[in-house]
Amino acid sequence: MMLIGRWRQPCCNASFLCSLGNFVEHLPLPTSLSVRPTRIQGKSVYAVGIRSSSYFEALNSRQQDQIRLYVDTLHQWNQKMNLTAVTSVDEVMERHVEDSLALIPPINHSYSSNCSGSVDSLSVVDVGTGPGLPGLILAAACPGWKVTLMESMKKRCDFLEHAVDITGLSNVQVVRGRAENLGQDVSFREQFDVAVARAVAEMRILVEYCLPLVRVGGLFVAAKGHNPEEEVKSAERSMQLMGGSLLQLHPVKSHSPHGQRTAIICLKGRHTPKKYPHEPGTPAKSPV
Numbered sequence: 056m057m058l059i060g061r062w063r064q065p066c067c068n069a070s071f072l073c074s075l076g077n078f079v080e081h082l083p084l085p086t087s088l089s090v091r092p093t094r095i096q097g098k099s100v101y102a103v104g105i106r107s108s109s110y111f112e113a114l115n116s117r118q119q120d121q122i123r124l125y126v127d128t129l130h131q132w133n134q135k136m137n138l139t140a141v142t143s144v145d146e147v148m149e150r151h152v153e154d155s156l157a158l159i160p161p162i163n164h165s166y167s168s169n170c171s172g173s174v175d176s177l178s179v180v181d182v183g184t185g186p187g188l189p190g191l192i193l194a195a196a197c198p199g200w201k202v203t204l205m206e207s208m209k210k211r212c213d214f215l216e217h218a219v220d221i222t223g224l225s226n227v228q229v230v231r232g233r234a235e236n237l238g239q240d241v242s243f244r245e246q247f248d249v250a251v252a253r254a255v256a257e258m259r260i261l262v263e264y265c266l267p268l269v270r271v272g273g274l275f276v277a278a279k280g281h282n283p284e285e286e287v288k289s290a291e292r293s294m295q296l297m298g299g300s301l302l303q304l305h306p307v308k309s310h311s312p313h314g315q316r317t318a319i320i321c322l323k324g325r326h327t328p329k330k331y332p333h334e335p336g337t338p339a340k341s342p343v
């Protein structure tokens with residue numbers, strides 16, 4: 056997109072640039088702005104270029120290298136074991152990496168508006184991370200965050216350990232186990248500022264996996280599809296029982312072919328009663 060405006064000497068209008076900056080900040084995708092003086096039909100004008108890039112392009116070169124290395128490693132291991140249904144490197148970049156990075160703006164926005172503490176140094180748990188999505192990508196993009204990748208399957212944890220090793224990410228720990236058990240373990244229960252989960256379970260069950268891990272005053276962020284309203288409605292009671300409440304359904308736009316996605320944001324307002332989470336296998340059948 057290109058805007059043309061009149062060029063004022065000695066520099067272009069500061070308040071105009073300021074409002075342009077505010078406008079750009081509210082665009083759903085990372086956006087770069089360029090302003091350059093030029094002449095059109097003998098008149099001095101300034102040309103403002105606005106270009107939206109992918110979330111990946113907005114990262115620095117070290118972060119991009121770490122993510123590329125991770126994606127290559129995932130691609131190699133995926134030939135031997137089933138880590139993801141997405142098979143090509145390009146598709147992993149488009150579907151998984153962009154989808155994961157697209158969660159950062161809603162997390163930052165919701166956390167800084169509703170929670171205490173700095174958004175730059177969050178402790179985050181990714182429940183049912185599988186091959187490290189979105190957690191490992193968040194760790195690469197936000198080096199100030201401490202990210203715990205929680206996964207029940209051994210072969211996936213072996214891959215995660217290798218991926219952490221090869222990318223040199225020092226802000227990640229891999230924890231093998233089921234969220235229902237680890238949610239009763241004092242080392243994990245109510246220890247995290249933010250829990251995230253993507254493609255793990257329906258919302259009613261997911262809140263029981265995730266909210267017990269979140270500290271009072273923290274957030275649970277579930278990455279879901281386009282129209283999650285029904286799913287959220289059926290999880291309302293479960294959310295309350297776990298000490299949480301729905302904060303918002305945050306539309307997430309990304310370059311991913313998934314198109315429009317939704318980050319369901321829950322605020323943990325009270326301690327989770329000791330009886331939750333249930334033993335593995337029981338939540339779906341519970342009265343919750």
Ligand SMILES: C[S@@+](CC[C@H](N)C(=O)[O-])C[C@H]1O[C@@H](n2cnc3c(N)ncnc32)[C@H](O)[C@@H]1O
Nearest residue numbers: 183184185188206207208232233234253254255
């Ligand atoms: C479909 S995969 C999704 C992986 C990843 N989050 C993604 O977005 O691609 C779901 C993963 O969650 C793990 N999982 C399911 N239930 C779990 C639980 N209760 N505790 C820990 N991990 C769980 C499974 O082993 C699996 O690796």
